[in-house]
Amino acid sequence: LKLQFLYLIGLLCTSATSDTPGQGATTPQHHYFTMAAETIDMGSRVACRGQHATVKYLGPVNGAAGTWIGVEFDKAPEGTKCHDGTAQGARVFEGKKDLCLFVRPPAVCLSSQAGFASAFSQMQVIESMGEGQLLEKQESSKNLCNMMKDDHKTAQADAAKRASNAENVMEKAAEGVPELDCSAEGKIPDGYPEKLIEFYKNGKNGEVPKIPAQHVLYLVSHSYKFFQRTIPTATYHLKMPENGSVVVCGDTHGQLEDLLWILFKHGNPASDRVYLMNGDIADRGDHAIEIFMVLLAFNLQHPGCVWINKGNHEDNLLNLRYGFDQEIKVKYPKHHRQMYDCFQNLFRNLPLATIIDNQVFVVHGGLTRKPVRLNLLDGLDHRRDVPDAPKGFQDLVYYDSVWSDPQPQNGISPNPRGGDTIQFGPDVTAKFLAINKLSLVIRSHQVPENLDAEGYPRGFGWHHPFPKDNKVKPLWPQQAGMCLTVFSASNYSGNNANMGAVVMFNNGVQNMEILEHYAQDIQYLNESEKETKDATQQIRAMVASREKAAHKKMIASSTGMLKSQLIDEIKSLIVRKKTELFEWFWHIDPEKDLHVSPEIWQEGCASVLSENLKWEEIQDLMMVLDKSSGMINYSQFLSRFHVKFNNKLGLHSGFQRAITDRCYEMLLLSDLSLRETFAVLDRNDDGLVSLREFQEVLADLGTGMNKPQIQALMKTIIQHGCHPGSGGKLKIEEFLARVQTRYSATNRKVVTDDQAWIPGFLGQVTKDAIHVVQRKGLRVEEMVMPSSSPMGYLTEFFHSTDTDRSGFLEPPEFKAALKSLACCKDLKDEQLDQIVAYCDADGNGRLNYLEFLHMFHMEDTTHSSLGEDILDHVNRTIYFDFRIPMQRAFQQYHTEDGRITLAQFEKLLKNVNDLMDPSPLSTEQIQALLDTLSTDDDGKFDYKGFIDSFEIIDEVFDECM
Numbered sequence: 001l002k003l004q005f006l007y008l009i010g011l012l013c014t015s016a017t018s019d020t021p022g023q024g025a026t027t028p029q030h031h032y033f034t035m036a037a038e039t040i041d042m043g044s045r046v047a048c049r050g051q052h053a054t055v056k057y058l059g060p061v062n063g064a065a066g067t068w069i070g071v072e073f074d075k076a077p078e079g080t081k082c083h084d085g086t087a088q089g090a091r092v093f094e095g096k097k098d099l100c101l102f103v104r105p106p107a108v109c110l111s112s113q114a115g116f117a118s119a120f121s122q123m124q125v126i127e128s129m130g131e132g133q134l135l136e137k138q139e140s141s142k143n144l145c146n147m148m149k150d151d152h153k154t155a156q157a158d159a160a161k162r163a164s165n166a167e168n169v170m171e172k173a174a175e176g177v178p179e180l181d182c183s184a185e186g187k188i189p190d191g192y193p194e195k196l197i198e199f200y201k202n203g204k205n206g207e208v209p210k211i212p213a214q215h216v217l218y219l220v221s222h223s224y225k226f227f228q229r230t231i232p233t234a235t236y237h238l239k240m241p242e243n244g245s246v247v248v249c250g251d252t253h254g255q256l257e258d259l260l261w262i263l264f265k266h267g268n269p270a271s272d273r274v275y276l277m278n279g280d281i282a283d284r285g286d287h288a289i290e291i292f293m294v295l296l297a298f299n300l301q302h303p304g305c306v307w308i309n310k311g312n313h314e315d316n317l318l319n320l321r322y323g324f325d326q327e328i329k330v331k332y333p334k335h336h337r338q339m340y341d342c343f344q345n346l347f348r349n350l351p352l353a354t355i356i357d358n359q360v361f362v363v364h365g366g367l368t369r370k371p372v373r374l375n376l377l378d379g380l381d382h383r384r385d386v387p388d389a390p391k392g393f394q395d396l397v398y399y400d401s402v403w404s405d406p407q408p409q410n411g412i413s414p415n416p417r418g419g420d421t422i423q424f425g426p427d428v429t430a431k432f433l434a435i436n437k438l439s440l441v442i443r444s445h446q447v448p449e450n451l452d453a454e455g456y457p458r459g460f461g462w463h464h465p466f467p468k469d470n471k472v473k474p475l476w477p478q479q480a481g482m483c484l485t486v487f488s489a490s491n492y493s494g495n496n497a498n499m500g501a502v503v504m505f506n507n508g509v510q511n512m513e514i515l516e517h518y519a520q521d522i523q524y525l526n527e528s529e530k531e532t533k534d535a536t537q538q539i540r541a542m543v544a545s546r547e548k549a550a551h552k553k554m555i556a557s558s559t560g561m562l563k564s565q566l567i568d569e570i571k572s573l574i575v576r577k578k579t580e581l582f583e584w585f586w587h588i589d590p591e592k593d594l595h596v597s598p599e600i601w602q603e604g605c606a607s608v609l610s611e612n613l614k615w616e617e618i619q620d621l622m623m624v625l626d627k628s629s630g631m632i633n634y635s636q637f638l639s640r641f642h643v644k645f646n647n648k649l650g651l652h653s654g655f656q657r658a659i660t661d662r663c664y665e666m667l668l669l670s671d672l673s674l675r676e677t678f679a680v681l682d683r684n685d686d687g688l689v690s691l692r693e694f695q696e697v698l699a700d701l702g703t704g705m706n707k708p709q710i711q712a713l714m715k716t717i718i719q720h721g722c723h724p725g726s727g728g729k730l731k732i733e734e735f736l737a738r739v740q741t742r743y744s745a746t747n748r749k750v751v752t753d754d755q756a757w758i759p760g761f762l763g764q765v766t767k768d769a770i771h772v773v774q775r776k777g778l779r780v781e782e783m784v785m786p787s788s789s790p791m792g793y794l795t796e797f798f799h800s801t802d803t804d805r806s807g808f809l810e811p812p813e814f815k816a817a818l819k820s821l822a823c824c825k826d827l828k829d830e831q832l833d834q835i836v837a838y839c840d841a842d843g844n845g846r847l848n849y850l851e852f853l854h855m856f857h858m859e860d861t862t863h864s865s866l867g868e869d870i871l872d873h874v875n876r877t878i879y880f881d882f883r884i885p886m887q888r889a890f891q892q893y894h895t896e897d898g899r900i901t902l903a904q905f906e907k908l909l910k911n912v913n914d915l916m917d918p919s920p921l922s923t924e925q926i927q928a929l930l931d932t933l934s935t936d937d938d939g940k941f942d943y944k945g946f947i948d949s950f951e952i953i954d955e956v957f958d959e960c961m
Contacts, residue, residue, distance in 0.1 A: 900941070
């Protein structure tokens with residue numbers, strides 16, 4: 001009974017935090033989120049919700065509190081309902097239809113070149129951290145798949161069969177699709193690759209058209225056979241074509257414009273112009289399939305003109321998380337699983353590295369933590385996925401080859417990416433090149449951080465100067481280091497404004513050029529090609545000029561987008577570590593008034609989240625400082641961020657309510673008396689409970705909550721119950737005063753027609769009961785509960801009504817008390833009996849204290865609850881901890897439509913919960929989730945749609961109208 005009571009406290013207590021140091025509890029007022037008028041004005045170009053926009057209005061909107069910014073988007077943000085500049089039916093500014101929105105000032109970021117370099121470098125840090133966090137889930141993903149392997153055997157056999165039967169797929173071809181005979185055993189018609197490029201470039205309305213599924217499967221399956229046949233080892237030794245060239249490309253990440261621009265500038269793959277793609281073609285961008293189609297078509301027509309190294313994104317785990325799986329599902333939904341499996345077969349047969357003319361070592365990530373000779377690399381088992389958690393020599397070499405990064409200092413160091421990733425120093429590079437008689441390492445894997453003289457990010461970067469012992473010598477005079485990063489996706493992800501680059505070797509590796517580009521859109525590419533088929537020097541100069549102008553223009557517009565993207569990523573970091581952040585701030589807060597200085601806030605974020613980010617700048621971006629006091633309310637700051645469940649189709653919407661409702665109903669049925677209720681918390685009858693005592697009760701008495709959920713409770717308990725000078729103790733009367741409010745307001749007992757009058761009438765009963773106590777001055781004997789609060793008055797009314805001092809209200813006692821109230825004097829006995837029966841929630845013929853509070857509640861204007869903290873923890877668990885392992889396990893069912901049964905989902909959910917230590921969700925919470933899932937008529941549901949319904953919310957930045 002005690003534990004059930006404590007669980008209720010956690011689920012239903014509402015918020016009352018202090019805004020200003022040293023003051024009492026008040027409703028939160030985000031008064032410090034004000035617009036910087038000197039930087040954002042009418043007509044300013046800004047970034048908002050991932051889109052470029054123009055500021056059209058600044059000021060109040062139809063009486064809504066605070067300052068609003070009216071923006072007009074260039075393109076409406078996905079999932080946001082926009083308007084034409086009206087609010088609540090009134091015109092505020094003239095704007096284009098369905099492109100306007102009112103947002104709070106923190107939600108916009110000014111677009112200018114100022115601050116670009118800082119935002120750019122921080123985004124590189126965060127991107128690396130995101131991939132590292134994914135790596136940390138690899139082992140649990142693998143363990144879950146092993147637990148489910150018996151269920152998956154049949155599905156895996158079916159998948160292998162589907163992947164090998166590409167010829168059986170027939171899909172109607174769109175207009176203009178180049179012809180391809182899918183029964184021709186890997187043969188490609190003359191001119192097919194060039195026609196394919198033209199087909200992609202000439203889509204309608206700027207859209208890239210798709211080829212039939214059977215064409216994709218044909219090209220991928222026969223390319224898989226080619227690589228399996230021609231590259232039996234983990235490394236491929238590439239000879240320079242006689243009187244020809246080799247073009248080394250870095251990451252392209254689904255950016256088709258970059259590949260087409262590179263081919264336009266440097267020529268198509270051919271027997272004398274070999275392209276080496278250094279991994280990471282897949283994920284992030286929208287057109288990885290099309291890039292693969294062009295490259296594979298050229299290679300099947302001219303075998304050996306295109307080679308592809310394996311990148312960390314040519315792997316199942318990252319494809320599930322970073323978009324390639326979704327790209328296939330959207331473009332080819334009927335053949336999603338078959339096509340995905342076919343691509344994975346291809347990826348498993350790509351080499352880890354390529355050596356050009358026994359001089360240049362090309363690898364996606366970098367070197368390994370242990371010196372490796374090439375003959376050992378050749379013997380590596382590479383025809384598999386990237387190891388989940390590297391164990392043993394072969395795993396480590398494989399893992400490091402696709403994940404490692406260079407560092408300026410000597411030795412091997414842990415990589416900020418996280419997981420088991422490493423960084424390697426110049427001494428490692430020098431030793432590797434020396435023992436293998438090589439001269440250069442070319443790698444990709446990350447956007448180079450170096451900027452040119454004008455402050456623009458480059459498409460390449462040199463690392464590791466040559467040692468003085470001359471054991472490693474440069475290939476050419478301009479070689480500025482032993483290791484070179486080359487990255488080919490210009491304006492990476494649409495916001496980075498970086499140049500792209502390729503490395504070209506002409507007539508031998510000694511003739512080396514690094515050629516940068518800034519890819520233009522496909523429309524401009526078509527125009528350029530139409531102007532000349534000869535690509536004369538004059539036209540090439542014009543193209544280069546256009547590239548530079550477009551690059552400079554993009555720098556300014558990208559700054560706001562980068563900052564906006566940075567804020568989104570910071571939100572994810574904060575939500576993931578919200579409880580740890582609060583504990584750090586609380587322990588260092590000497591006054592316990594929930595405020596810290598900006599310097600302490602920055603130190604806490606660096607300590608808990610990342611030391612590699614610039615928290616002073618982020619503090620300004622997120623507008624967390626109260627300028628009137630010079631302090632930061634860390635409680636309010638953290639309360640802004642949640643993981644919410646928001647299914648766009650309205651499905652599965654009941655599970656969060658079910659979690660709180662079930663716990664509350666269990667408590668009502670426990671039937672605690674008044675004295676038992678207080679005794680649970682107040683052990684020494686002084687009206688106070690220390691935080692340590694309360695946490696011990698939660699942890700030791702079997703509340704059914706795990707440690708993270710207890711920590712989430714304690715965070716809000718501190719916020720709601722403690723005040724300066726309290727010594728870190730909770731005042732019971734304030735803590736209990738907010739119990740029931742949210743539940744009572746939204747979870748009323750179902751009424752029959754003859755009871756419809758009762759819920760509204762109980763509000764007057766509450767007021768009259770309080771007036772009676774105020775007039776008579778009744779006191780609860782031996783109960784420390786001041787009568788100066790509504791909670792105290794109601795408690796005293798309950799106690800005075802309990803004439804036999806049983807701690808419960810028997811029907812005659814309650815009925816007699818009702819008759820004494822002014823509002824009930826004209827009621828008939830039958831009506832009084834109806835009220836008594838209505839208030840008896842558990843139907844046992846008497847009212848316990850919490851049943852009484854449930855019906856007789858005071859309205860409360862606070863808007864946050866401990867229940868929301870518990871739900872936030874459940875949502876965070878699913879979003880951060882369950883999503884990747886479950887997605888990978890779901891995948892093993894190989895269902896073409898992406899749906900599974902409830903029984904399959906239940907088994908996966910319980911297994912992944914059991915893998916965690918401690919298990920994040922309780923049995924009750926899992927059952928509540930299962931009971932409220934919406935299924936189709938055949939009993940199945942779209943598991944990915946459910947997983948994708950969880951999203952990170954910032955209540956300040958995301959507020960709009």
